[in-house]
Amino acid sequence: MMDYIIYHIDDLALATASLSIVFTNVLTVIKTSTFLTYKREFKSLMAEFERMYDESGAKRCLVTLNVGAKRFVKLYFYSVSCTGLYFTIKPLVSMIWAKFQNKPLLLELPMPMRFPFDFESTPGYQFAYVYTIFITIMVVMHAASVDGLFVLFTTNLRGHFVALQYFIETNTFDKSDALLQRELRFYVQYHVRLLDLSQSVQHIFKPIIFGQFLMTSLQVIWALSCSAVGTAVQMSQWYNLPPRHRHVLRLMMLRSQREIIISAGFYEASLANFMSILKAAMSYITFIQSIE
Template sequence: DDLALATACLSIVFTNVLTVIKTSTFLAYKREFKSLMAEFERMYDELHEAGAKRCLVTVNVGAKRFVKLYFYSVSCTGLYFTIKPLVSMIWAKFQIKPLVLELPMPMRFPFDFESTPGYQFAYIYTILITIVVVMHATSVDGLFVSFTTNLRGHFQALQYFIETNTYDKSDALIQRELRIYVHYHVRLLELSQSVQRIFKPIIFGQFLMTSLQVCVIIYQLVTNMGVIMEMVVYCTFLSSI
């Protein structure tokens, strides 16, 4: 009967479903993931031109910073959710008010979680699940950023080879270099198709679950328009997804 609680629970359910999709897809394609990582590493080692390697280093540094920022953002959101009930209870005790046993997430369990020791067990379980969700989600998303960034860097390296080549050589040498460029391009296209194939279920799940999450979070924002702390919580949650 509590629509606000139901929508809050749905936002958590959608997050967990998305994590399951990402994790199960990663496990299903773990060999392909490993093969892609090895292939990108091998292609980096095969590059001997300083300018081409500089392209890869530049894009990878940017990707590393982006993934770190994403990880910190999601981690801070999870940390906020996990410590908020503790801070509320400490503040209530400081003001000599009755303690309200509140879980970090609006979750429900098939046992008495509103009293000791069920509450402590539910709290620890929620924290562990939050850590798992954060680690798995950011890991798979980080792999996607890494793969696409390396593809972009290699395409830029190929462009660098073509633009810096003077072609002031014999026809046989030019044909040999052009064959290398074509082979390099075909190799990159095959890698692009592999990345698209293994990330297709994840991207579909990401858009589907995120769309549903946005719906329930917007509802929470509208219903808690006058409560500043609740708005901060849901705005933070919305920004993290």
């Protein structure tokens, strides 16, 4: 894909389309490598959640939440799979349709990729096509699996916290001193256990969350880098234009100075906001380290 980007570096649309997929694949690599690095921690978390499912007395709440979480994960997996299937069969459908209309047959790959061999004719094209499908399946399976684990972990944590709140709110505390001490001890131990689990989930998913934020922000910045248009006008041979036509480029320069922004509810995805988030994050990290 990087070879494809370099080859089409002068075509912003093609380069951007391929770079977005590169970012997605990089994020999948981050997810997979994080899972392999913390494989023991993942197993320990799953075992701990299983033990707490039987010991905490919160089965009813957890069953309901897990049903919703499983449905959400399935929906997410199906949506990602459908996206991968679309990219996989789209070239085949296009070639069949072109042959049906007696148009020139263009060999197209599922993803914008280039290979260090002849992939534009048989049998190199067939090998490149099968390889691309295999990589797509691997990306879909790994991304959906790790994301599904995150949903299930956080859902179970939320269920346990809700259960603990329910135990405390519905307790009248009108009991003997020995029974009260036993129940309060259970609440404290349950709470500490949940806090430890929360820290573990945060620790193993921290690289993935950071990678998700970084890759998404880079895609937005790359796609919305409209200020380069003004630079291109300045670097062009604008002086060869007749004076009556130069105002067109002048208007384009003025418009390129206004940043393109994607609004998502209360958040606006832009380069300025991205940099401000990074600065704030570094300030918080420095502050916390100074306290520790």
